[in-house]
Amino acid sequence: MTRTLVFPALFFGALALLPLMTDDSYVRHIAIIALLYAVVVSGWNITLGFGGVFNFAHLALFAIAAYATGILTKTYDWPSWTGIPVGIGASVIAALVVCLPVLRLRGIYVILVTFGFGQLCFQFVLNQRELTGGNFGFVRIPPLKLFDYSFRSDGGIGYYYVALLLLLITVVLIHRFVHSPFGWRVMALRENEPYAVARGIALARVRLSTFAFSAIFPGAAGAVYAQYVRSASPDMFGFSFLTIALSMLLLGGVGTIWGPIVGALVFSVFSELMTPLGPGRYLVTAVVIVAILRFFPKGLSGIPEAWQTWRKRAHAGRDVAPQP
Amino acid sequence: MDFADGALSAFRAVFASGLVLSSLYVMIAAGLALVWSTLGIFNFAHGAIMVIGAYVAWTVSIDLGLGQVAGLVAALAASALIGVAVNRLLVQPFLAQPNIILITVMTTLSGAFFLENSALLIWGPRIKQLEKIVDGNVFLAGTAISGHEAVIIVVAPLMMLALWAFLRFSWTGKAIRAVAQNREFAELSGIRPERMYAIAFAISAALAGFAGVMLGAIRFITPTLGADPLIKAMIVVILGGLGSIPGTILGAYLVGFGEAVSTYFLGAYWTQAMMFFVFILILVIRPNGLMGRE
Numbered sequence: 001m002t003r004t005l006v007f008p009a010l011f012f013g014a015l016a017l018l019p020l021m022t023d024d025s026y027v028r029h030i031a032i033i034a035l036l037y038a039v040v041v042s043g044w045n046i047t048l049g050f051g052g053v054f055n056f057a058h059l060a061l062f063a064i065a066a067y068a069t070g071i072l073t074k075t076y077d078w079p080s081w082t083g084i085p086v087g088i089g090a091s092v093i094a095a096l097v098v099c100l101p102v103l104r105l106r107g108i109y110v111i112l113v114t115f116g117f118g119q120l121c122f123q124f125v126l127n128q129r130e131l132t133g134g135n136f137g138f139v140r141i142p143p144l145k146l147f148d149y150s151f152r153s154d155g156g157i158g159y160y161y162v163a164l165l166l167l168l169i170t171v172v173l174i175h176r177f178v179h180s181p182f183g184w185r186v187m188a189l190r191e192n193e194p195y196a197v198a199r200g201i202a203l204a205r206v207r208l209s210t211f212a213f214s215a216i217f218p219g220a221a222g223a224v225y226a227q228y229v230r231s232a233s234p235d236m237f238g239f240s241f242l243t244i245a246l247s248m249l250l251l252g253g254v255g256t257i258w259g260p261i262v263g264a265l266v267f268s269v270f271s272e273l274m275t276p277l278g279p280g281r282y283l284v285t286a287v288v289i290v291a292i293l294r295f296f297p298k299g300l301s302g303i304p305e306a307w308q309t310w311r312k313r314a315h316a317g318r319d320v321a322p323q324p
Numbered sequence: 325m326d327f328a329d330g331a332l333s334a335f336r337a338v339f340a341s342g343l344v345l346s347s348l349y350v351m352i353a354a355g356l357a358l359v360w361s362t363l364g365i366f367n368f369a370h371g372a373i374m375v376i377g378a379y380v381a382w383t384v385s386i387d388l389g390l391g392q393v394a395g396l397v398a399a400l401a402a403s404a405l406i407g408v409a410v411n412r413l414l415v416q417p418f419l420a421q422p423n424i425i426l427i428t429v430m431t432t433l434s435g436a437f438f439l440e441n442s443a444l445l446i447w448g449p450r451i452k453q454l455e456k457i458v459d460g461n462v463f464l465a466g467t468a469i470s471g472h473e474a475v476i477i478v479v480a481p482l483m484m485l486a487l488w489a490f491l492r493f494s495w496t497g498k499a500i501r502a503v504a505q506n507r508e509f510a511e512l513s514g515i516r517p518e519r520m521y522a523i524a525f526a527i528s529a530a531l532a533g534f535a536g537v538m539l540g541a542i543r544f545i546t547p548t549l550g551a552d553p554l555i556k557a558m559i560v561v562i563l564g565g566l567g568s569i570p571g572t573i574l575g576a577y578l579v580g581f582g583e584a585v586s587t588y589f590l591g592a593y594w595t596q597a598m599m600f601f602v603f604i605l606i607l608v609i610r611p612n613g614l615m616g617r618e
Contacts, residue, residue: 054426101608108425113607120600127593243437279441286438290431
């Protein structure tokens with residue numbers, strides 16, 4: 001138990017101390033976005049990785065949460081602290097709606113229907129210009145404020161810790177999920193659906209709960225994102241956003257707790273390092289996705305395992321070598 | 325009297341625009357359906373291939389000034405080549421894996437991302453447009469449409485006929501269908517599946533390239549021009565029942581006319597939302613399409 005806590009403690013300790021090391025606003029901005037991405041991608045991992053459901057509506061949930069937060073706190077003057085609950089609520093409701101058709105479908109049809117849902121939301125956002133700002137996005141969302149402390153002050157340090165706290169909660173929740181009977185049911189359905197159903201797992205109920213649970217994370221992150229960058233744009237429903245989140249998930253490793261988090265952070269750093277390449281960096285991104293799928297299907301989380309087999313092989317080689 | 329006149333002119337306008345839209349969708353969706361029925365995968369790079377076709381035609385016919393025929397030929401060759409590359413790099417290496425559908429969605433999405441951004445790097449963000457194949461206007465059911473659109477309306481069904489005849493009667497077409505039905509048995513009969521996959525992909529991509537050249541003269545060419553037609557083609561293919569060519573043709577004309585009618589009465593914005601709603605509804609009620617069988 002103590003040993004398993006060493007890595008998480010070091011990880012979050014280092015991230016908590018990061019603002020002490022640098023107060024460069026650019027670094028902080030990248031860090032906040034990367035942490036929010038880590039939360040979103042971890043949530044996606046619940047349906048796609050642990051659940052094995054080809055859910056392509058996940059990023060739409062993030063966008064829906066951002067819009068819901070923006071509209072309610074700006075147009076309807078709700079206090080800014082309601083942003084996160086509003087985001088989570090909107091995201092969970094949307095996820096349940098998407099899940100209903102998914103219950104009846106499998107394979108490519110799940111991808112198409114979830115993808116179609118995202119496009120439907122996108123068209124709705126363009127359509128309802130008075131409500132959502134249409135093409136131009138929904139701008140000037142009020143920033144997060146608690147007891148007269150605006151999170152914009154002090155170089156956005158408040159947002160950094162909010163995002164870090166979200167990530168910590170994410171890790172704890174997903175860890176508990178993986179080791180809970182609910183989590184076992186979800187994974188049993190992924191491994192062998194007919195057998196799991198035959199053993200008495202209620203497919204519809206488990207799947208709906210899976211979607212609702214996974215929607216909490218893009219909901220919270222979408223709300224904080226909207227309050228941090230102070231806008232929500234229709235691009236959030238688009239292909240490129242989806243592709244970036246997907247590459248983070250694949251890079252880290254699907255179906256592991258830490259994979260998506262490490263994937264999101266590593267990818268964000270690399271993506272910033274590649275900024276001078278302009279659109280060229282997207283070419284690199286695309287090649288990286290395909291290369292991972294082709295050669296390292298487990299992503300970064302497969303490295304320890306690969307390292308161990310390599311060491312074993314090296315050991316075995318030494319033992320065998322002296323024999324004539 | 326006035327009402328009747330109004331209704332008639334509305335009908336004419338809807339009919340003409342519906343026919344143009346349908347014809348474009350049929351060309352794009354047929355390629356998608358061909359790949360689906362042969363390999364059982366959904367090619368998300370199809371729209372991006374279409375865009376590259378349009379850009380190549382622009383470079384050859386306008387930038388280099390070699391004329392429209394050279395532009396069209398270059399576009400077809402380039403898109404077919406990209407189709408073969410997509411198949412070789414993004415599809416074939418993964419065919420043996422159990423979750424091939426999800427993997428190829430991811431790889432072809434990356435392919436689309438790659439092609440779109442390559443187009444941005446090569447041709448820049450400034451919008452371009454191809455010249456129309458024929459000048460002047462044609463009267464169709466009392467409405468003036470451009471000669472170019474008339475060509476699209478005429479060529480699309482002919483291409484579908486040619487595709488159908490190719491798949492039905494030629495040896496290669498039969499071999500492609502054989503591989504789609506039973507790969508092992510086809511192999512035993514001396515058909516090389518990899519080659520058939522490559523041919524199916526090349527034809528599919530060339531169809532996309534052709535559609536790109538046609539579309540590039542009536543809309544502006546941008547790196548993301550392909551996204552919207554790709555999504556429409558997806559709706560068409562689902563509506564028609566994945567993979568069947570007659571179903572796809574029916575689906576394309578239904579979607580095209582549906583879009584035209586709905587745009588006339590509900591406006592462009594509601595139409596798009598409406599289409600996705602219908603799309604989801606069809607997926608839930610009849611996932612095998614209107615003409616599909618269990």
